Amino acid sequence: MNLDQLRAFVMLAERRTFTEAAHRLGLSQPTLSRQVQSLEEELGAKLLVRTPRGVALTDSGARFLSRAREAVAVLRQGSEELHELAHLPRGPVALGVLPTVGAYALPEVMGAFVLEFKEVRLRLAEAHAPALEEKVAEGELDLVITTLPLHRLELVSQKLWSEPFRLVVPRGHRLARARKPVLLSEVTGETLIVVPGSAAEASLRAAAEASGQELRVGLEVDHAESQRRMVERGVGVALLPAIMLRDHQGGLCEVVDVRDAPKRIVALAHRGEASLTYGARALKKFLLERLKK
Numbered sequence: 001m002n003l004d005q006l007r008a009f010v011m012l013a014e015r016r017t018f019t020e021a022a023h024r025l026g027l028s029q030p031t032l033s034r035q036v037q038s039l040e041e042e043l044g045a046k047l048l049v050r051t052p053r054g055v056a057l058t059d060s061g062a063r064f065l066s067r068a069r070e071a072v073a074v075l076r077q078g079s080e081e082l083h084e085l086a087h088l089p090r091g092p093v094a095l096g097v098l099p100t101v102g103a104y105a106l107p108e109v110m111g112a113f114v115l116e117f118k119e120v121r122l123r124l125a126e127a128h129a130p131a132l133e134e135k136v137a138e139g140e141l142d143l144v145i146t147t148l149p150l151h152r153l154e155l156v157s158q159k160l161w162s163e164p165f166r167l168v169v170p171r172g173h174r175l176a177r178a179r180k181p182v183l184l185s186e187v188t189g190e191t192l193i194v195v196p197g198s199a200a201e202a203s204l205r206a207a208a209e210a211s212g213q214e215l216r217v218g219l220e221v222d223h224a225e226s227q228r229r230m231v232e233r234g235v236g237v238a239l240l241p242a243i244m245l246r247d248h249q250g251g252l253c254e255v256v257d258v259r260d261a262p263k264r265i266v267a268l269a270h271r272g273e274a275s276l277t278y279g280a281r282a283l284k285k286f287l288l289e290r291l292k293k
Contacts, residue, residue, distance in 0.1 A: 001042050003075050006068045008035035009047060013065050016054040076277065089282035090119035096132045096144035097124065100224050101266065104243045105145075109290050113283065120279040128197070136269060142280040145287070147199065148265040157269040161293040164263045165200050165239040167256040168231045175237070176254040184260050185211040191218035191236035193227045200239035203262035228253070 008025065012032065015021040022032045040047050047061035057065065097106060102124060114122065125141060130151075132144040137152045150157055167187055169176050175186065188208040194201040194217055208215040218236040221227055227238040232252035241264060245255050268287055270276060276284065 001039055003072065005035045005039040005042075006072050006075075008032050009039055009061075010065065010068050010072055012036060012048060012055055013057055013061065013068075016056075018055065077274075088119055089117050089279040091277055091279050092121045092123065093143075093277065093279045093283050094123045094125060094141045095283060096135055096141040096146075097126055098129065098132070098146060098266070099126045100241050100244055101145050102126045103225065104246075105291060109287065112290075113286050116286075117279070117282055120282065122283070128195075130197075133269070136271065139271070139275075142276060143268060143270045143284055143287075145266060145268055145291075148267050150267075150269060154271065155269050156272055157267040158288060158292070160266045160268055160288075160291045162263055162265045163242040164261040165203070165258070166242050166245055166261065167237060167258050168228060168240050168245070168253050169237045169256055170231060170234045171252055171254055173237065173254065175256050178256075181257040181259040184258055184262075185213070187237065187239070187258065188213050188215055191216050193217075193219045193221060193230045193236045193238040195222065195224060195227065196220050199262055199264050204239065207260075 008021070008027070011025055012018065012021040015024060018029045018032060022029045025032065027035075036048060043060075043064070045060040045064075046058050047064060048055050049058060050056075106124075110122070110124070113120075125135070127135070129146045132141070132146045133150060133152055133155065135141045136144045137155060145160065148157060148159070167175065167182065169190075175182055175190070184203065184207040188204055188211065192204060192215065194204070205215055219230060221230065224238075224240055224244060228240060228244065230236065231238050239258070239261070268284065268291075270280070270284070273281070
């Protein structure tokens, strides 16, 4: 058996469809199928079966999967160590980031990394904090830039920066006319645009409860950029991370400081040094040098 066969089996066992597994590996579906079939022939056991809902592991496949993962990891580490001896990081690296970090903190940094490390194939995935933590813990991502605290205890993290949330209101809004920081309790009575489950929403709900008010949520959206656009159209007001507003000048909305604003701690997280390829270690070092404050 060879590394390609093992990778094909592991990916198919994890993704459960030939279409997605082949896409992830950059193979055609017939090639992927041949690799798995040849592995089964060498082992003398059926590892996978097709079902109407995708691919399922047999008992033999379920027993073999952990060993296959170990073998792939050992072979990958050996390969990376040889590359490390040559002082040339290379290969695929998957970085997961919060959407606001990807849009506002990374473009310049990623541009510099790609120029310096031409042999590293970087994939950037955006998601909210819970999904990022789950994906890096399960090995789908090598590194993530997310918020603390982490809930998966097996992960390690290094703080990058801390930033407050700031209030964004339509131009001419009464809270902007005050020209001074407002209290969070003054915001809870406004028509709010929130991302459900976010730290900002939780802080607003806590402030409303503490002051005996009912939170007025006018619109729920999936991303902070949508919050900002909705504020510009006069739909309501929103708390946004400060990183989104560093270069704010004029426009259709105004930025108001909140005296007791919640903060978020942004950090780099992964499964530990042993889990990182040489390319991932190079990216980690690069990000820490340029983003840590």
